[in-house]
Amino acid sequence: MSSKLQLAPYAADPFNSLGRRHQxxxxxxxxxxxxxxxxxxxxxxxxxxxxxxxxxxxHEGNHYRTRLTHTLEVAQIARSIARALNLCEDLAEALALAHDLGHTPFGHAGERVLHDKMHDLGGFDHNIQALRLVTRLENRYAEHDGLNLTWETLEGIIKHNGPLMDGEGNPTAKYQKEGLPGGLDEPWAIADLRYDSYASLEAQAAAIADDIAYNAHDIDDALRAGLLTLEELRDVPLVGPIVQEVQNKYPLVDEDRQTHEVVRRLLTRTIEDVITDAKARLKAANIQTVEDVRQANQTLIGFSQDMAKAEKGLKSFLFEKVYRHKSVMDEVDRAQTIVAKLFDAYLDGEDLPGEWKERAKVIEKNKMPRLVADFIAGMTDPYATSQYNRLFDADEDFR
Incomplete structure (x- = not known):
């Protein structure tokens, strides 16, 4: 394809990509x-x-978010941010679509179990697992393993939460307690992924789009599930003033419509805040090139200072009232039991199905835990449940 895109000078240009490992x-x-x-x-x-x-x-219902619907919403927001900043929408969209590929069944509950089981072998990190998927485990092409994605896409996947280390090779804040996850020394891409630099602006757009999406839509789902009411949200940072505004403007409208008005306003205001603040940060840092972005020593696309403070307050509220709600935690406990017992069973010699069984025959014994983790991480919720019921003669049902 020969036609050039009209991009900002600091945008990722697909025509100047570092390329793929396999030509x-x-x-x-x-x-x-x-x-x-x-x-x-x-x-x-x-x-x-x-x-x-x-x-x-x-099992909660057909209108609640799954990883897929969440991913599509993140992609839409990422494209909107990229378009407003004259970035490459295609890379932002690709990274948004890939950002949750490494997640386990049952959300973060499954990830916590696999990380605990793999603790002495480098742990389990869903961003690294996404890299494993797109470079190793998706085996459908005749000439190579994986999807053979570009360097820029792989970089954005592994740096979804920012750089993994500083310039001296020390872990960043997220990894200081337990150290860097295992697998970073593998040759994922055509060139070094530079774990100590910031990712492209397109990757940063996808990352903040993730936060924007799940804040708004977790509120929506929590209201639908009856875990929250609009009245409880009136004094919550960030969303509270919006709830008051909507209820004052539409006092006779039913709560479902009020909820939609709240969610769409929350999305609009957070997206517009990010765009406005990003323009200011890019100008203040005198960003001129893609390399300037990577060496900026700061995130250039994110919430403004005031919005970030309010968003932190909203997250704290959601953590207490939604993510730790008894009805949610009861399901989390069940899910963690399923993942833990499946891992132990397969590691103790329970036959893996199909191609996984063939892989198990030829790998070294010390690599078997990672194989089991790869297999379980790829499971859907229903498949994990059915395997658990089959192996343990159980009758779990999340539907």
Whole structure:
């Protein structure tokens, strides 16, 4: 594809990509980041997101978010931010679509179990697991393992939460307690992924879009599930003033419509805050090139200072009132039991199905835990439940 895009000078340019580990023919109709997006969408891992938990387990109802619907919402927001900042929408979208590929069944509950089980072997990190999926485990191409994505997409996946280390090689704040996760020394991409630098602006747009989406939509789902009421939200940071505004303007409208008005206003205001603040940060830091972005020593796309403070207050409220609600925690406990017992059973010699059984026959014994973790991480909620019921003669049912 030969036509150039009209991008800001600090945007990621698909025509200047560092490329892929395995050489491919050029596409006559798509740029390199569009090809990455399409490969992600057509992967098995992406389809499985339909049956993976976001916050509430899938039995709650058809209108609640799954990992797939959440991912699509993140992609829409990421594109909106990228468009407003004259960035590459295609890379932002590809990274948004890939950002949850490494998540386990049952949301963060499953991830906590696998991290505990793998603690002495590098732990389990869903961003690294996403890299494993797109570079190793998605095996459908005749000429190579994985999806053979560009360097820029792989970089954005592993740095979804920012740099992993500083310039001296020390872990960043997220990893200071337990150290860097295992697997970072593997040759994932055509070139060094530079774990000590910041990711592209497109990756930063996808990351903040993730926060924007789950804040707004966890509120929506919590209200639908009856875990919250609009009245409880009136004094909560960030969302409270919006609830008051909507109730004052539409006092006779039913609560479902009021909820929608609150959620859409929350989305709009947080997105617009990010765009406005990003423009100011880019100007203040005198960002001129893609390399300037990576060496900026700061995140350039995020909430303004006031919005960040309010958003932190909202998160604290949601953590206490929603994520730790008894009805949610009861399901989390059940889910963690399923994942833990499945891991132990497969590691103790329970047969893995199909190709996984063949892989188990040829790997070294000390690599078996990672194989089991890979297998379980790829499960959907219903498949994990059915395997648990089969192996333990149980009758768990989250539907």
């Amino acid at each position: 491919t023919d050029d596409s006559a109709t798509r740029n390199e980041f569009q090809r990455d997006r399409d490969r992600i969408i057509h992967s098995n891992a992406f389809r499985r997101l339909k049956h993976k938990t976001q916050v509430f387990l899938h």
